[in-house]
């Protein structure tokens with residue numbers, strides 16, 4: 001019921017926002033004339049779900065051991081393209097966000113492939129000028145839903161991995177399915193902006209988006225756990241102390257009464273009986289019998 005309500009609320013928000021393609025009416029779109037437009041599907045405690053309409057981007061790949069190095073290299077190429085490195089020599093405005101596609105499983109000591117993309121402004125969506133650098137290409141982003149986690153500060157590779165991990169943990173808790181082969185690191189601000197910086201991590205939704213607060217789920221698991229701990233107790237009673245059973249039944253078959261009976265009966269009886277019976281008997285019998293028997297038999301024959 002609560003989920004249906006949030007979905008309905010989300011739908012009314014969706015209608016209110018509307019629109020597709022680049023736009024600038026977003027609270028974290030502060031520096032550039034145009035930003036990527038989206039429809040909010042739902043906003044949960046720990047993440048939100050957004051719908052993006054198809055858009056065209058200019059992209060380039062960078063193979064690097066460290067994401068920062070690869071991203072810097074790719075960023076420079078893309079920046080050259082929008083500032084005139086294209087066959088028409090035109091200036092293409094900077095937009096937000098900048099997308100970095102990051103493979104999920106990067107092997108240690110092997111370079112990973114990072115893909116950086118700039119959103120083409122609405123004027124250039126249909127027929128963008130051809131890049132002079134052949135390492136650049138256009139990407140048509142499909143119609144898609146994404147799971148989003150937002151965070152502030154500078155988008156360092158360490159923090160972006162951290163937030164990606166946190167988002168996947170939350171998505172697993174609510175049993176949301178997403179493409180787990182890659183995620184997007186999403187940057188909205190230039191390095192010159194110092195305050196209220198906004199970054200995001202995206203995972204692309206598979207199947208239907210899941211709109212459930214993690215807090216709703218965490219209240220359910222504790223109930224089956226007490227049951228499983230209770231069942232082994234009756235099984236222990238018959239095997240251990242048959243004399244205590246009738247006395248226990250009226251009160252309750254509980255742990256505190258079993259544990260005290262276990263420790264005194266087993267440990268105290270074994271430890272005292274072992275040490276006196278074995279050691280004292282062996283040592284006295286060995287020394288007199290062997291020495292006495294050997295020495296007399298040896299001397300006569302020699």
Ligand SMILES: *[C@@H]1O[C@H](CO)[C@@H](O)[C@H](O)[C@H]1NC(C)=O
Nearest residue numbers: 023024025030031032033034
């Ligand atoms: C948003 O974009 C429109 C044109 O696309 C422009 O007129 C307007 O000034 C922009 N608003 C801001 C806050 O940049």
Ligand SMILES: *[C@@H]1O[C@H](CO)[C@@H](O)[C@H](O)[C@H]1NC(C)=O
Nearest residue numbers: 002003006043044045213216
């Ligand atoms: C989930 O969390 C959001 C944000 O805190 C809240 O507005 C919403 O009411 C919650 N939904 C449910 C179903 O608990």
Ligand SMILES: *[C@@H]1O[C@H](CO)[C@@H](O)[C@H](O)[C@H]1NC(C)=O
Nearest residue numbers: 178179180181182204205206
């Ligand atoms: C996940 O993404 C990868 C890389 O883009 C793609 O090859 C794969 O088909 C996707 N998986 C699913 C289940 O869509």
